[in-house]
Amino acid sequence: MEAMPRVVTPELLDDLDPGDPRALRSRRDLSRVHRAMRSVHILKTVIGKLPLRPPPRSIIELGAGDGTLLLRLARALGSAWRGVHLTLLDQHDLIAEATHAGFRELGWTVTVIEADVLEWSRPPVGERYDLCLANLFLHHFQGAELKALLSGGAARTDIFIACEPRRDRFSTLASHLIGLLGTNAVTRVDAVKSVAAGFTGHELSTVWATAPGAWATTEYRALPFSHCFTAVRRGGSGAADAR
Numbered sequence: 001m002e003a004m005p006r007v008v009t010p011e012l013l014d015d016l017d018p019g020d021p022r023a024l025r026s027r028r029d030l031s032r033v034h035r036a037m038r039s040v041h042i043l044k045t046v047i048g049k050l051p052l053r054p055p056p057r058s059i060i061e062l063g064a065g066d067g068t069l070l071l072r073l074a075r076a077l078g079s080a081w082r083g084v085h086l087t088l089l090d091q092h093d094l095i096a097e098a099t100h101a102g103f104r105e106l107g108w109t110v111t112v113i114e115a116d117v118l119e120w121s122r123p124p125v126g127e128r129y130d131l132c133l134a135n136l137f138l139h140h141f142q143g144a145e146l147k148a149l150l151s152g153g154a155a156r157t158d159i160f161i162a163c164e165p166r167r168d169r170f171s172t173l174a175s176h177l178i179g180l181l182g183t184n185a186v187t188r189v190d191a192v193k194s195v196a197a198g199f200t201g202h203e204l205s206t207v208w209a210t211a212p213g214a215w216a217t218t219e220y221r222a223l224p225f226s227h228c229f230t231a232v233r234r235g236g237s238g239a240a241d242a243r
Helices: 021-037 039-049 068-077 097-105 117-121 143-156 169-176 185-196 203-208
Strands: 058-062 085-090 109-114 131-135 159-165 215-222 226-233
Touching: 021 039, 021 068, 021 185, 039 068, 039 131, 039 159, 039 215, 039 226, 058 143, 068 085, 068 097, 097 109, 117 143, 131 143, 143 159, 143 203, 159 203, 169 185, 203 215, 203 226
Parallel strands: 058 085, 058 131, 085 109, 131 159
Antiparallel strands: 159 226, 215 226
């Protein structure tokens, strides 16, 4: 079956003031959406398949939002991951004190960077990280911007993981039914746009192939509605060669 064409359009949440009640509600909706998508389970499974040695001590999440997804992931990863320094990058600092406290309980330290990710991606390269994560974020970009973002990630880490909407008819149908989760109008509109802008096949691997260095990439569907991508630098300091 021929793949659906990728269509990237601005999402409503991106244009709302962070304090707008509709934005606050939509971000709360995302917690339910992540549970329906099994995002934490998928991310933990992807990480478990990577040849990490030892567990990463520095992690950055691009487009981190309110940080609650990473807190749930940190709890799921368990005590072996204590001592992690986490950097959360987003255009706005949306991290509540309760979320900071949750990370402290796990022995994680958190730095928040308020920045445009495309500005962050440009040279010169500053801090490097053992692991770079992007969840439901890359689909906002296309063309030269997506290439620049991935190139910036490749320059700053040896391991990159992305979990994005899967662009197919099943996910499209589900996106039109997301109101069944009790989501607001912003989330309902943005869910449809997110799937239309999602990924399939080896689209991210093709863009990543332009990044300098020798990389092993994988890209696949993760049920029910996600598309996963990983890139591991061969001979990188934080990982053995990819299997």
